[in-house]
Amino acid sequence: MALSKHIKDKLDKLRPNFPTLQALVIPALHEVQHETGMVSEDSMRDIAEFLNLPFMKVREVVTFYTMFNKKPVGKVHYQLCGNIGCWLNGSDKLMDHMEKRLKIKHGQTTPDGKYTLSKVECLGACGSGPVLQVNEDYNENLDVEKLDQLMDDVFKKIDAGENNIGRETYNPEVWP
Amino acid sequence: MCNNIKIDGEAVEFVQGDTILQAAERAGKGHLIPRYCYHPGLPIAGTCRMCTVEVEKMPKLMTACSTIATDGMVVNTKSERVLKSRAGVMEFLLTNHPLDCPVCDKAGECELQDNNYRYGPVTSSFLEEKRVYSKAATKKLSPNITLNMNRCVHCERCVRFTEEVVKSCDLMMINRGWHKELTLSDEKLGLTSNYQGCLSDICPVGAHTFNDFRFKKRSWFLEQYPSVCDRCSKGCNISVHSENGVVYRFKPHYNEKVNGHWICDEGRLSYHQVMDATRIVKPLLAHEGSLKSTSWELAGAAVNYLITSASKVKVVIGTDATNEEMKYIQASLPDKFGKKFEFSSYCGYGEDKKLDHMLMMKDKTPNSNGASACKLNHLDGDLVGDCDVAILIRYGRSGVPQVKNCKKIIIIGVWTQKEIGSFGTNVEVVLPGLATTEKSGTYINCDGVSQNFSPAIAHLGEGLAVNSIISFFKK
Ligand code: SF4
Ligand code: SF4
Ligand code: FES
Ligand code: FES
Numbered sequence: 001m002a003l004s005k006h007i008k009d010k011l012d013k014l015r016p017n018f019p020t021l022q023a024l025v026i027p028a029l030h031e032v033q034h035e036t037g038m039v040s041e042d043s044m045r046d047i048a049e050f051l052n053l054p055f056m057k058v059r060e061v062v063t064f065y066t067m068f069n070k071k072p073v074g075k076v077h078y079q080l081c082g083n084i085g086c087w088l089n090g091s092d093k094l095m096d097h098m099e100k101r102l103k104i105k106h107g108q109t110t111p112d113g114k115y116t117l118s119k120v121e122c123l124g125a126c127g128s129g130p131v132l133q134v135n136e137d138y139n140e141n142l143d144v145e146k147l148d149q150l151m152d153d154v155f156k157k158i159d160a161g162e163n164n165i166g167r168e169t170y171n172p173e174v175w176p
Numbered sequence: 177m178c179n180n181i182k183i184d185g186e187a188v189e190f191v192q193g194d195t196i197l198q199a200a201e202r203a204g205k206g207h208l209i210p211r212y213c214y215h216p217g218l219p220i221a222g223t224c225r226m227c228t229v230e231v232e233k234m235p236k237l238m239t240a241c242s243t244i245a246t247d248g249m250v251v252n253t254k255s256e257r258v259l260k261s262r263a264g265v266m267e268f269l270l271t272n273h274p275l276d277c278p279v280c281d282k283a284g285e286c287e288l289q290d291n292n293y294r295y296g297p298v299t300s301s302f303l304e305e306k307r308v309y310s311k312a313a314t315k316k317l318s319p320n321i322t323l324n325m326n327r328c329v330h331c332e333r334c335v336r337f338t339e340e341v342v343k344s345c346d347l348m349m350i351n352r353g354w355h356k357e358l359t360l361s362d363e364k365l366g367l368t369s370n371y372q373g374c375l376s377d378i379c380p381v382g383a384h385t386f387n388d389f390r391f392k393k394r395s396w397f398l399e400q401y402p403s404v405c406d407r408c409s410k411g412c413n414i415s416v417h418s419e420n421g422v423v424y425r426f427k428p429h430y431n432e433k434v435n436g437h438w439i440c441d442e443g444r445l446s447y448h449q450v451m452d453a454t455r456i457v458k459p460l461l462a463h464e465g466s467l468k469s470t471s472w473e474l475a476g477a478a479v480n481y482l483i484t485s486a487s488k489v490k491v492v493i494g495t496d497a498t499n500e501e502m503k504y505i506q507a508s509l510p511d512k513f514g515k516k517f518e519f520s521s522y523c524g525y526g527e528d529k530k531l532d533h534m535l536m537m538k539d540k541t542p543n544s545n546g547a548s549a550c551k552l553n554h555l556d557g558d559l560v561g562d563c564d565v566a567i568l569i570r571y572g573r574s575g576v577p578q579v580k581n582c583k584k585i586i587i588i589g590v591w592t593q594k595e596i597g598s599f600g601t602n603v604e605v606v607l608p609g610l611a612t613t614e615k616s617g618t619y620i621n622c623d624g625v626s627q628n629f630s631p632a633i634a635h636l637g638e639g640l641a642v643n644s645i646i647s648f649f650k651k
Contacts (some may be wrong), residue, residue, distance in 0.1 A: 056361035
């Protein structure tokens with residue numbers, strides 16, 4: 001498997017804007033994840049080959065960032081921040097709550113493939129923690145009540161067969 | 177304009193571009209600044225925060241390894257803030273450390289131990305369970321290196337070494353924070369460089385250990401003397417670690433002009449040759465069809481007889497002899513016996529060339545350039561032939577030439593039984609000599625650098641220096 005033509009073209013267009021080939025790793029990973037929902041080992045190797053880098057240079061980036069999915073994720077990806085800012089504001093209790101409601105542990109996907117629950121590193125919104133990212137969208141200043149409401153909402157949307165859950169803030173025109 | 181900074185009240189000169197740590201090192205004050213991620217042979221990372229010092233007029237503590245020294249800087253390495261910060265770093269490093277020094281091979285030469293004795297908080301407030309990397313607690317990364325990930329302090333020296341120095345890129349960190357783990361970049365490929373032993377040298381803790389040395393000896397029993405590696409024409413500077421004349425390992429000895437901080441694995445392991453159980457360390461004399469051990473006097477008398485009664489004697493000196501040996505042999509033999517000898521040198525590895533971008537050379541002998549300087553001509557091909565007596569002198573590194581049409585062979589130097597076996601029954605006398613680590617002398621390396629060395633260990637057999645050996649050949 002090689003990178004799709006679409007991704008290659010896009011990266012070639014980005015090339016002049018980046019100081020080194022290594023700097024293109026993150027855009028490349030975003031593209032791959034956008035296209036396939038995750039970053040597989042094969043695609044890491046493809047990117048390394050395309051950018052002429054050692055494989056480790058791509059692998060270290062993928063494993064460093066929790067935002068890159070190493071496994072397939074469900075229709076809705078809940079990413080709850082577990083870092084210090086959010087943790088001080090009670091994110092661990094929210095995590096317990098979500099695990100109970102979804103009947104999975106973090107790092108897992110529900111058997112019906114609808115939800116994935118992840119504990120992620122700082123989402124960069126520490127001032128309004130705890131923060132939960134639902135697909136692309138941020139939900140801040142959460143407590144158990146707000147969380148329940150949010151999860152109910154998502155549940156209804158999935159039930160209604162809606163496809164754009166958690167993508168209100170997503171703008172494909174903006175990088176990537 | 178002079179470049180001065182003050183370290184703990186004492187003025188210290190520095191060179192433009194130095195960091196505070198480098199300036200301190202230059203002034204012999206490096207020991208005042210503990211460090212983990214910094215290593216003089218590697219790019220600066222500035223990540224471990226162990227080296228922080230207080231700099232006047234700067235609000236925060238500064239990392240000495242990455243802060244450029246500027247004229248007039250006033251640095252304090254011992255203030256209360258600094259000590260508190262170091263104790264903090266130590267406490268954090270030890271939260272997950274297994275504290276298994278009693279069974280750790282690095283104990284005694286571990287920077288974590290040393291720094292904790294000097295700067296650690298003595299107690300720990302960490303009550304939680306320690307992080308354990310169960311799959312990498314004792315993991316063989318290659319036949320040379322074993323990784324114990326639980327001991328790692330995540331300084332990434334090893335990663336920078338494989339990336340920037342040997343450029344094999346075969347080690348990497350995956351994940352982040354609590355889960356950060358050193359691993360092979362590619363499990364299938366493993367470690368690929370020829371400099372793996374350096375990983376164990378630079379690892380400040382017992383995470384990387386060198387399998388050849390692992391559990392062989394506690395480091396504090398070892399005496400260390402400098403010498404020169406004779407496994408190739410590079411002549412890397414080494415430190416010979418031994419106890420009671422038994423070598424346990426070679427380590428690199430810094431020399432900017434030759435090997436920097438590194439040596440190759442082949443050179444590192446080449447001490448086994450000095451310690452080889454089949455090395456001949458007693459004079460031998462042919463008797464009733466086989467070689468029997470004898471005294472130096474009898475062996476010397478036999479040589480005397482052979483040479484005096486021969487009309488054509490060829491002497492082949494390996495390019496692993498020192499300049500002094502080559503000169504002495506060429507001068508003393510004709511002088512002693514009042515006759516002509518045909519001298520030549522033998523290397524056995526062909527034209528020398530670099531094998532990689534680092535150190536290793538194709539010529540696996542240390543002194544080919546010395547042989548030219550001592551005006552020895554190369555042996556034509558690999559064959560010593562057509563003479564009454566052939567004297568073969570070599571010190572374990574040069575190739576073994578073939579001998580044809582020579583009635584008798586005299587062997588001098590460092591040889592194994594197997595090497596001598598290749599000559600069959602023509603060998604009349606074997607006179608054991610001293611290996612590089614056991615003697616003094618000079619080699620000229622592939623770049624023309626002339627290097628003197630002194631004995632690093634005492635020879636354990638009956639072998640002698642070449643001048644003593646020749647003194648047994650009577651006039
Ligand atoms: S294995 Fe050793 S050198 Fe490598 S990161 Fe860990 S402590 Fe540092
Ligand atoms: S490069 Fe040559 S001289 Fe240096 S350690 Fe290796 S074998 Fe010895
Ligand atoms: S700690 Fe949660 S967003 Fe920064
Ligand atoms: S030695 Fe300076 S930060 Fe590690």
